[in-house]
Amino acid sequence: MTPPHDDPVLRSARREALVVLAVWLAALAYTVGYCHAFGYGRDPETLAFVFGFPDWVFWGIVTPWTLCTMFSAWFAFAFMTDDDLGAEQAEESLAGEERPHG
Numbered sequence: 827m828t829p830p831h832d833d834p835v836l837r838s839a840r841r842e843a844l845v846v847l848a849v850w851l852a853a854l855a856y857t858v859g860y861c862h863a864f865g866y867g868r869d870p871e872t873l874a875f876v877f878g879f880p881d882w883v884f885w886g887i888v889t890p891w892t893l894c895t896m897f898s899a900w901f902a903f904a905f906m907t908d909d910d911l912g913a914e915q916a917e918e919s920l921a922g923e924e925r926p927h928g
Contacts, residue, residue: 835909842906849897853890860886 832840865882876884 835911838907838909842901845901845905849894853894857886857890 861882864886865880868882874881877888879888
């Protein structure tokens with residue numbers, strides 16, 4: 827028996843979802859790990875500031891969120907594909923399908 831072939835739009839959507847999930851998990855792990863390691867239980871005398879932020883906030887939150895924003899722009903404009911969804915149905919044929927029966 828041959829395996830069923832997925833719709834190319836579905837395959838593309840799954841690939842894009844897996845990439846987003848992987849990047850989200852990596853960003854989550856880095857942000858939580860870095861902030862926990864360098865933000866808690868710290869002597870206030872060792873606190874330094876980077877562009878007005880405490881150093882652990884800048885390197886643990888501002889930097890990864892900025893990188894994620896840049897990644898999102900690249901992902902949307904360069905990685906995602908615009909797939910053909912098929913022929914558009916006429917409005918007259920859709921109007922009959924949308925009415926509830928009863």
